[in-house]
Amino acid sequence: MNLADYDALSFDCYGTLIDWETGLAAVLSAWARESGLDISDEELLLAYGDHEAQVETETPKALYSAVLAEAFRRTGDQLGAPVSQEWAQRLGASVPDWPAFDDSPEALASLARDYKLIIVSNVHREGFAGSNKRLGVTFDRIITAEDVGAYKPAPNHFQALDEALKELGVPRERLLHVAQSLFHDHVPAKRLGLPSVWINRRSGRPGQGATPEPAEAYSYDLEFPDLISFAEVARAAKS
Template identity: 30%
Template sequence: MTFRPKFVTFDCHGTLINYDMAGAARRIYGEMLDDAKMTQFIRNFAAYRLDEVLGAWKPYADVVANSLERTCKANGVTFREEDALRIYEEVPTWGPHPDVPAGLAKVAKEIPLVILSNAMNSQIMSNVEKLGAPFCKVITAEETGTYKPQMNGFEYMLDVLGCGPEDITHCSSSFRYDLMTAYDLGIKSKVWVNRGHEPANPYYEYTEIKDIGGLAGVFGL
């Protein structure tokens, strides 16, 4: 029997929105670094962003600035605060992956959609408005007081929705930010959108789809 959740909950940036931190970094540093060094810079930038969200909550502008400063130091590049601000201010301009609007709209006709995002209140709705489907709740890290992959945001979301981990399906392109935590919290129904960010990891018991166009089929829609 196909599981029909009370809500489908989503990571936003990366899963639904084309979260172009790599492109933003290239636009600033691409002329300074050759291809191999730029690739390393982007890898470091992603790793430091994850590290920055593991502690106490701070504004996402600080997450970007701190992780960029650490990346510049590791790669022998001069850090400038205006570069970090430029990257941060790009975030609300980014739109969805091409497969997202139609795929979401099909699911939204049958199941309520929710976002749990490592985002700021002032930025997130600009991204959500580009997704082309209705969301009944949009919950940010600023609201919950912690960033994913910490558990508090998921617990807060379940409280707000008035349901348990057995009642939802959580959908993300990231194990490290979302699906590992969802697994640890007992969320049995998980969907991994394989956007090539991370390798498959079957230990975490998920359904794999290549894009959001495949999501409706998970629920037999």
């Protein structure tokens, strides 16, 4: 793959640019301590992940804040520790507090010099507005679950992405998708014939964390352990 062959990059946000597992764990672990549960952050994330994906499938038009709250309640039921309304709302409102990965702002600033940057994210507009302040760049298009009425791996984001490309004057063959989640992003990318780069943020750690195991075939064209490594190769290709 020659990264000079692409003019636009579409990004998953949470897990790729924003450290959603750290953000989730900050609330889940505080709740677990208060509830007297002896459970690690990894175990909490694993218990939570499938519930979030299920809620997104069942209620595709729900705001992400509501998805977080309901997935948290179901996680508590699974673990035998009920989640109060206060705790559920605390997780639902936490998205703007989730930290960016340390390399995200620098990498995005570098990539913005050579590529159009597009967000395709399972989030609501208000949540992403808070996260965007941590990323420090102006994206050329932002496509949220609230905009398309569905959550990845459903195809709605990518259908809206095709329309965004037309508006930006970028041929689809000049688009490259960049994401961490095999389940949410690389499965639909393969299904739709979209080339993709895996930012393997969990490199060196076992399991999928808060992301469900892919239920369908997936593929990716390149793999990097972080975003800055990808940005350096992309910059060199465009030089």
